[in-house]
Amino acid sequence: MSADTSAPATQASPAAPEPVDPTLVGTTATRAERGRMRVPWRFIGGRAAFYLFTAWAAITINFFIPRLMKGDAVDAYMARSQGQLTPDAEKALRLMFGLDHSVPLWQQYLDYWGMLLRGDLGVSISTGMAPVGDAIAAALPWTLGLVGFATIVSFLVGTVLGAVIGWRRGGRLDVLVPVTTFLGTIPYFWLGLIFIAAFSSVLGWFPAGHAYEVGVDPGWNAEFIGQVLSHAALPVITIVIASLGGWVLGMRNMMLTVLDEDYITVAQAKGMPNRRVLWRYAARNAVLPQIQSFALSLGFIVGGTIVMEMVFSYPGIGLLLLGATNAKDYALMQGIFLVLVMAVLVANIIADIAYAILDPRTRQTEA
Amino acid sequence: MSIPVPPEVAQPAAGAPETAALLTAERRPAPRRTFWTQLKASLAMFGNRKSAAGLIILGVFTLVAVFAPWIAPYSPTAQHLDATLEPPSWQHLLGTTHIGEDVFSQLVYGTRGVLVVGFLATIMATVVAILVGVTAGYLRGWKSESLSALSNVFLVLPGLPLMIIIASQFQDPPLWIIAAVLGLTGWAWGARVLRAQTMSLRNRDFIQAARANGEPLHRIILVEMLPNLMAIIASSFVGTMTAAVLGLTTLAFIGVIPVSNLNWGTILFWAQQNSAFPDYWWWYVPAGLCIALLGVALALINFGIDEYVNPRLRSAGERARALKKRGIDANAAVTAVRTTASPTSFPAARAAADPESTTA
Numbered sequence: 001m002s003a004d005t006s007a008p009a010t011q012a013s014p015a016a017p018e019p020v021d022p023t024l025v026g027t028t029a030t031r032a033e034r035g036r037m038r039v040p041w042r043f044i045g046g047r048a049a050f051y052l053f054t055a056w057a058a059i060t061i062n063f064f065i066p067r068l069m070k071g072d073a074v075d076a077y078m079a080r081s082q083g084q085l086t087p088d089a090e091k092a093l094r095l096m097f098g099l100d101h102s103v104p105l106w107q108q109y110l111d112y113w114g115m116l117l118r119g120d121l122g123v124s125i126s127t128g129m130a131p132v133g134d135a136i137a138a139a140l141p142w143t144l145g146l147v148g149f150a151t152i153v154s155f156l157v158g159t160v161l162g163a164v165i166g167w168r169r170g171g172r173l174d175v176l177v178p179v180t181t182f183l184g185t186i187p188y189f190w191l192g193l194i195f196i197a198a199f200s201s202v203l204g205w206f207p208a209g210h211a212y213e214v215g216v217d218p219g220w221n222a223e224f225i226g227q228v229l230s231h232a233a234l235p236v237i238t239i240v241i242a243s244l245g246g247w248v249l250g251m252r253n254m255m256l257t258v259l260d261e262d263y264i265t266v267a268q269a270k271g272m273p274n275r276r277v278l279w280r281y282a283a284r285n286a287v288l289p290q291i292q293s294f295a296l297s298l299g300f301i302v303g304g305t306i307v308m309e310m311v312f313s314y315p316g317i318g319l320l321l322l323g324a325t326n327a328k329d330y331a332l333m334q335g336i337f338l339v340l341v342m343a344v345l346v347a348n349i350i351a352d353i354a355y356a357i358l359d360p361r362t363r364q365t366e367a
Numbered sequence: 368m369s370i371p372v373p374p375e376v377a378q379p380a381a382g383a384p385e386t387a388a389l390l391t392a393e394r395r396p397a398p399r400r401t402f403w404t405q406l407k408a409s410l411a412m413f414g415n416r417k418s419a420a421g422l423i424i425l426g427v428f429t430l431v432a433v434f435a436p437w438i439a440p441y442s443p444t445a446q447h448l449d450a451t452l453e454p455p456s457w458q459h460l461l462g463t464t465h466i467g468e469d470v471f472s473q474l475v476y477g478t479r480g481v482l483v484v485g486f487l488a489t490i491m492a493t494v495v496a497i498l499v500g501v502t503a504g505y506l507r508g509w510k511s512e513s514l515s516a517l518s519n520v521f522l523v524l525p526g527l528p529l530m531i532i533i534a535s536q537f538q539d540p541p542l543w544i545i546a547a548v549l550g551l552t553g554w555a556w557g558a559r560v561l562r563a564q565t566m567s568l569r570n571r572d573f574i575q576a577a578r579a580n581g582e583p584l585h586r587i588i589l590v591e592m593l594p595n596l597m598a599i600i601a602s603s604f605v606g607t608m609t610a611a612v613l614g615l616t617t618l619a620f621i622g623v624i625p626v627s628n629l630n631w632g633t634i635l636f637w638a639q640q641n642s643a644f645p646d647y648w649w650w651y652v653p654a655g656l657c658i659a660l661l662g663v664a665l666a667l668i669n670f671g672i673d674e675y676v677n678p679r680l681r682s683a684g685e686r687a688r689a690l691k692k693r694g695i696d697a698n699a700a701v702t703a704v705r706t707t708a709s710p711t712s713f714p715a716a717r718a719a720a721d722p723e724s725t726t727a
């Protein structure tokens with residue numbers, strides 16, 4: 001039996017001294033593929049063009065939204081100061097924000113690009129004229145750390161669970177699919193509030209909100225880290241619960257499709273251990289659409305953090321955006337939106353690279 | 368060796384071939400294609416139990432929304448100042464709020480707000496998705512690529528922040544603006560899926576034949592292609608509606624949408640503003656459960672459509688269960704050959720065949 005499968009391997013490398021496991025070597029085709037990993041320049045070029053176009057479109061939308069609306073940041077600021085500012089001050093503010101009506105729109109657009117390229121996002125009215133970049137830099141690590149961690153945990157747990165459910169099809173684990181889907185249809189903010197009510201107000205296991213207690217000094221000491229972890233527990237748990245269902249369902253559906261393929265039957269007929277068939281043959285192929293939707297779902301995840309941060313008063317970028325919206329602080333809103341879009345784009349680029357590594361077909365067909 | 372063949376088995380071989388009888392049998396007349404049979408065929412994807420259950424729940428919610436004034440015992444904004452924050456009673460089925468509004472009445476009227484905006488947003492998003500997706504799939508070259516790039520851009524833009532930024536620009540947005548904002552951020556996924564499916568349909572024989580016959584473009588798309596895209600359109604409709612309902616209630620809860628538009632999210636907004644959590648459960652539990660129930664109904668419809676499009680999703684579990692009933696593991700690499708018929712003697716037979724395992 002083994003003589004048949006190892007024949008191509010011995011043909012290609014006749015000097016192989018010790019007998020090798022034929023299942024590890026693979027076919028001649030896979031080795032030929034491994035041998036010449038050509039760089040698919042056209043594929044990379046196409047993706048790069050798409051990302052540049054998306055970035056340009058997002059920045060342009062970002063530029064136009066506040067300008068198309070009636071009333072701008074300066075109007076809002078003047079209204080709030082209730083006549084304490086002179087018209088001269090208004091004019092100065094307009095110059096500062098690049099909202100001067102006497103400057104034509106295309107000039108404003110070019111100025112906006114110039115500011116962006118210099119890394120200048122303008123100043124934020126609602127946080128006391130601080131640079132927008134500083135305000136975002138203070139909030140971003142909290143969001144990235146918490147939501148990034150929760151999302152990766154949810155993706156890994158959901159995908160592994162979906163693979164096992166698909167493998168043991170028809171078993172008792174099938175119940176998990178509707179259960180996790182139900183948990184996913186619960187509105188996140190409600191789930192968060194219920195968890196706060198149950199585990200914080202009634203049981204008192206976890207703190208109800210904020211990233212750490214007021215009196216604690218931020219720094220690399222045990223007390224602060226412990227505080228951060230205990231404050232992050234409820235948000236992480238709720239995000240994982242709310243987002244698990246999609247990963248489980250997607251992976252399980254893909255597994256059911258893949259498990260009917262001929263190569264699974266062949267792998268089993270060769271007597272390959274079940275664990276290897278499950279993870280290296282079935283799951284590896286079934287996970288590809290998951291990675292695609294992982295990248296696409298990042299936009300929704302970023303949106304979800306707004307609600308999470310509002311419910312848990314977590315000092316991240318979502319709370320900052322809400323504050324900016326309420327204060328009509330357009331510079332801050334634009335800056336945050338820009339950062340969010342860029343984050344999603346970077347995540348998509350990473351997912352593209354992962355996809356190209358995992359699935360050689362994308363490199364071949366697109367190139 | 369010469370076993371006598373029973374006559375009833377030997378007969379077909381000896382006599383006339385069976386197929387001749389089939390061939391000469393009177394052909395059944397094809398069922399007449401009426402409007403109703405066509406409607407029934409296009410609704411086949413809702414014919415399974417999961418879809419039906421989802422549609423029934425959705426139908427009940429729709430009825431509640433339509434007949435809200437007859438179902439609700441009070442006006443949703445009527446204040447009963449002598450009965451504030453009361454737990455559920457026969458007077459107020461789901462209790463009252465901090466200013467004595469009837470929570471049940473608010474819930475009933477809120478259904479209307481959710482469904483009107485939800486359907487409106489979904490219809491807008493689906494129309495855009497069909498227009499962009501089918502056109503992008505049917506055309507070739509730069510036109511197709513640029514439409515695809517457009518939907519990809521909207522797919523990448525974070526939806527909720529965009530909704531918040533746009534919705535906050537309006538002082539008192541009317542219903543259709545809220546729906547348009549939700550639709551604007553929700554059409555891209557459907558367009559992407561539709562484009563992929565249209566591209567695969569474009570090269571099928573029946574489309575080529577229609578084109579060769581000189582059928583006009585709108586007829587090819589409307590009559591030849593759209594019926595084959597119905598399942599995908601339905602599935603993206605349901606998915607968009609789920610997103611729209613969650614988006615609407617979230618926006619209302621955040622307080623971006625004016626509270627005059629009563630929906631389930633507004634109830635939760637007031638509940639949180641007046642610190643109803645965790646004591647006044649009758650104020651915040653029903654609204655959340657309603658959103659979840661509507662979400663479950665939509666998910667069930669989608670499960671049913673998925674199983675209709677990809678029958679493996681249903682049959683895989685059924686086949687594995689059938690195998691298990693006969694004592695076979697669907698994942699076993701080697702199929703066990705059972706030499707004895709009765710299951711009671713099976714362990715004994717295995718022990719006899721493999722004495723090492725019992726001693727080790």
